[in-house]
Amino acid sequence: MIGASRRSLSAAAAAAASRSRVAAGAASAVSPDAASSSVPPRLVSNGAPGVQQQQKRLLSVLAAPKVAGTSNVVSLKLMDGALVGRRYESSVAAVDSTDLPAEKHEYQAEVNRLMDLIVHSLYSNKEVFLRELVSNASDALDKLRYLSVTDPELLKDGPQLDIRIQTDKDNGIITITDSGIGMTKQELIDSLGTIASSGTAKFLKALKESQEAGMDSNLIGQFGVGFYSAFLVSEKVVVSTKSPKSDKQYVWEGVADSGSYTIREEKYPEKLIPRGTRLTLYLKRDDKGFAHPERIQKLLKNYSQFVSFPIYTWQEKGFTKEVEVDEDPAEAKKEGDDDTKTEPKKKTKTVVEKYWDWELSNETQPIWLRNPKEVSTEEYNEFYKKTFNEYLDPLASSHFTTEGEVEFRSILFVPATRKDDITDSRKTKNIRLYVKRVFISDDFDGELFPRYLSFVKGVVDSNDLPLNVSREILQESRIVRIMRKRLVRKAFDMILGISCSENRDDYERFWENYGKFLKLGAMEDKENHKRIAPLLRFFSSQSNDELISLDEYVENMKPEQKDIYFIAADSLSSAKNAPFLERLTEKEYEVLLFVDPMDEVAIQNLSSYKDKKFVDISKEDLDLGDNNEEREEIKQEFSQTCDWIKNRLGDKVARVDISNRLRSSPCVLVAAKFGWSANMERLMRAQSMGDTSSLDFMRSRKVFEINPEHEIIKALNAACRNNPDDPEALKALDVLFETAMISSGFSPDNPAELSGKIYEMMTSAIAGKWSSQSQAQPANPIPQHAAPVMSDEPLEAEVVESEPVEAGQQK
Numbered sequence: 001m002i003g004a005s006r007r008s009l010s011a012a013a014a015a016a017a018s019r020s021r022v023a024a025g026a027a028s029a030v031s032p033d034a035a036s037s038s039v040p041p042r043l044v045s046n047g048a049p050g051v052q053q054q055q056k057r058l059l060s061v062l063a064a065p066k067v068a069g070t071s072n073v074v075s076l077k078l079m080d081g082a083l084v085g086r087r088y089e090s091s092v093a094a095v096d097s098t099d100l101p102a103e104k105h106e107y108q109a110e111v112n113r114l115m116d117l118i119v120h121s122l123y124s125n126k127e128v129f130l131r132e133l134v135s136n137a138s139d140a141l142d143k144l145r146y147l148s149v150t151d152p153e154l155l156k157d158g159p160q161l162d163i164r165i166q167t168d169k170d171n172g173i174i175t176i177t178d179s180g181i182g183m184t185k186q187e188l189i190d191s192l193g194t195i196a197s198s199g200t201a202k203f204l205k206a207l208k209e210s211q212e213a214g215m216d217s218n219l220i221g222q223f224g225v226g227f228y229s230a231f232l233v234s235e236k237v238v239v240s241t242k243s244p245k246s247d248k249q250y251v252w253e254g255v256a257d258s259g260s261y262t263i264r265e266e267k268y269p270e271k272l273i274p275r276g277t278r279l280t281l282y283l284k285r286d287d288k289g290f291a292h293p294e295r296i297q298k299l300l301k302n303y304s305q306f307v308s309f310p311i312y313t314w315q316e317k318g319f320t321k322e323v324e325v326d327e328d329p330a331e332a333k334k335e336g337d338d339d340t341k342t343e344p345k346k347k348t349k350t351v352v353e354k355y356w357d358w359e360l361s362n363e364t365q366p367i368w369l370r371n372p373k374e375v376s377t378e379e380y381n382e383f384y385k386k387t388f389n390e391y392l393d394p395l396a397s398s399h400f401t402t403e404g405e406v407e408f409r410s411i412l413f414v415p416a417t418r419k420d421d422i423t424d425s426r427k428t429k430n431i432r433l434y435v436k437r438v439f440i441s442d443d444f445d446g447e448l449f450p451r452y453l454s455f456v457k458g459v460v461d462s463n464d465l466p467l468n469v470s471r472e473i474l475q476e477s478r479i480v481r482i483m484r485k486r487l488v489r490k491a492f493d494m495i496l497g498i499s500c501s502e503n504r505d506d507y508e509r510f511w512e513n514y515g516k517f518l519k520l521g522a523m524e525d526k527e528n529h530k531r532i533a534p535l536l537r538f539f540s541s542q543s544n545d546e547l548i549s550l551d552e553y554v555e556n557m558k559p560e561q562k563d564i565y566f567i568a569a570d571s572l573s574s575a576k577n578a579p580f581l582e583r584l585t586e587k588e589y590e591v592l593l594f595v596d597p598m599d600e601v602a603i604q605n606l607s608s609y610k611d612k613k614f615v616d617i618s619k620e621d622l623d624l625g626d627n628n629e630e631r632e633e634i635k636q637e638f639s640q641t642c643d644w645i646k647n648r649l650g651d652k653v654a655r656v657d658i659s660n661r662l663r664s665s666p667c668v669l670v671a672a673k674f675g676w677s678a679n680m681e682r683l684m685r686a687q688s689m690g691d692t693s694s695l696d697f698m699r700s701r702k703v704f705e706i707n708p709e710h711e712i713i714k715a716l717n718a719a720c721r722n723n724p725d726d727p728e729a730l731k732a733l734d735v736l737f738e739t740a741m742i743s744s745g746f747s748p749d750n751p752a753e754l755s756g757k758i759y760e761m762m763t764s765a766i767a768g769k770w771s772s773q774s775q776a777q778p779a780n781p782i783p784q785h786a787a788p789v790m791s792d793e794p795l796e797a798e799v800v801e802s803e804p805v806e807a808g809q810q811k
Helices: 002-012 013-028 034-037 039-044 049-063 072-077 110-122 129-149 187-193 194-198 200-213 223-233 285-291 293-303 327-340 377-388 470-476 478-499 503-524 526-535 550-555 570-576 581-585 597-606 628-637 639-652 677-686 692-699 711-722 727-743 751-766 770-774 795-801 804-810
Strands: 103-105 163-168 173-178 234-241 251-253 260-265 276-283 311-324 348-360 398-400 408-414 429-435 438-441 457-460 536-538 566-567 591-594 611-614 654-656 667-673 700-708
Touching: 034 591, 049 260, 049 795, 129 163, 129 173, 129 223, 129 293, 129 438, 129 457, 163 293, 187 251, 187 260, 223 234, 260 536, 276 285, 285 293, 293 311, 293 438, 377 398, 377 408, 377 457, 398 478, 408 478, 457 478, 478 503, 478 526, 503 526, 503 597, 526 550, 526 597, 536 667, 550 566, 566 581, 566 597, 566 677, 570 591, 581 667, 591 597, 597 611, 597 677, 628 639, 628 654, 639 700, 639 711, 667 727, 677 751, 727 751, 751 770
Parallel strands: 163 311, 429 457, 566 591, 566 611, 654 700
Antiparallel strands: 103 260, 163 173, 173 276, 234 251, 234 276, 251 260, 311 348, 398 408, 408 457, 429 438, 536 591, 667 700
16 A cells, blocks of 8 residues: 555645645544535545545555656656655654544553563564564455455555555664555554453463463464564554544554553544554664664565565665766866867766665565476576575475365475584574465474474475464474474475486485485384385395395395395495305395494384384394204204303303304304394494493393304314313313404404414414424425536535536536
8 A cells, every 4th residue: 555655745745735634634533423424524534635636646656666667756756856866754754742632541461571471482583573563464455355355445545455664764763554454443452452451461371271282372473462573672663554444543652661552543634544554663772773774675585575465665776867067167268268169068977866766575476386387397496596595406396285174385305415414403494484475484493394304495384373473382383293294294205206216316316415314214203114114225235335225125035035134234344244144145135234323223113114024133043944953953962062162151142052044154143132233232332421231231142153064163062072171172162252253243352362362372373384394395405317516615506506407418
């Protein structure tokens, strides 16, 4: 509609009729029945018809859009040359003090408690006041547009629906004018007394009860709460409003730290508006920086650029032009003497002439409100780069609308590269929440997405959420919980689309950047295990150093294979050469190789996939479908040896058993079924804050498995039967056990002691072996077919001089 400045210009155009309009307005105030008198109501409230028509013509010029690049003010230059180049003082600079009678109303709740609630409970920073007031203006325009469908007379004072913001940085004043539905006197009292009418205590109680019931409070989002955010930065607020249902315009005035407010009827013609509401904020001394036009423009771009109604701001502009300058008389005379016949050239200079004009501040159309079929990939990429300050195109995007119990629109993106590490505790600003196209916040800590999906970026726009709630209230909102579930599902669908892409490199890039995030999701989010599991990737014993999915593993399983086998190690080489794989490799069973510290924990939380259990081949009771009767016979044959080994090792192992997983190795050390694996024990020992008591308990639950077909085990079996107390046999058994610890991925308790035993055994094995052979055979033997040479010189010299070939030739 029409802003405050336009009313000032209108008043200037209608200055001759101002006195008669004041008189008419006063008559209207004195006579309540003026509307029923012979004088038409519009003449009583708006003044003489001739003045009114002149006024509307001037206002229509101000409100009209720019044509062919010509500003409205330049157009006005044709009407009045004095209009160009001046900044017009509007009613924002006028003093609202008046001697007109005003009704005083007391707050039912103390203003101090009310302001404390607004500042500390609902708003986290002061700059949201503009967002709230613009949102209120947008709601008023929405209501007028809705009601005008059935009652077109509501738009009789002008069809324009817009919001205009004007600032006075010198005096610290902001004026926000909308051409919306406006308010009557009673509506003014009711709307601006929403919180005060129930009392602060009642409001807090209602707010708490709504949170406990999982519902949003109806008080949140009403005009009263949003309006009172103006007192975050203002020491006085003046609201002037005119409803099309009423012939009178009323003024509400409130001061911070006051227990009352006043309402009066507007009588000054220059302050009358045809329809809508005008808010005038008199800023506090420390908050006058908000009155700068650049600051207002920045806040509108951040919070309200997607409001469905046009928002105009009063901005200073300029244009260049050439103007004549006066010449120096002495210089002009000199030039005239040089050439009296030449006409003197006029000197000009370029100057910038400044003027003030309305500028549209929210011309960007929200891309998420468009039909996804009509938006190209380039438009999505451009929106993503501009919104999130990225330079690479996203890996994937998802544009969707959800309907039903909760309705919202959203566009989600998967960035091409990771900026934040999974261990980074800083909050991300990857999700921008809008309510009715008004930006609310991007400061979330798990309310809309779980931590493991914090890399997803996007915008969410909902009409069901209140505008001015804090993050604490969002945490308890039932609507937000429903939105979270749907957003998570859409995010998984988007990632699944990358994994199903024909270009395998796309998902490899994704996994390289965000694989750890999905593993964290397998640990933390049990509800979404079925969505996370197909997205996981691991190395395997048959994949040739390539990552495979669990679906690919299941497809490659042997018909008789019942479980999904895996082993965890500190490196891919260690996992591939672990002794646990020997029998499974022989049976051509594929084994997943976990080399990332998160792999084992993630799989343990999944427990199964497509009815196939995950089995750690480094733990006891591994079932490979062998003949149990044959194994029992072997156990009976080596039972004495197993007991002998257990007595020697003592508490280092839980028991000694015959292995069904070995082929070339003599023995292996496996973890208990419910104990830590060697890899997990290594990780727990690396934790500086690890629980050493539980570590000692889990370490004691190991099973020593022997291979009865290996020559070392056969020799020890013979030693057990013939000479169980032989020191050499016992020493060999100790070395065998500690060597098995190393090959199985465990760390020996005393590496130095183990090294000493190995050195001692090596010394016994090789002592004198090569030295005895060197003594038995001469270094340079004499060939048998060579004739002896009789000489007093040393043999060595004669051997060098007389070669065997030459001796043969002499024969």
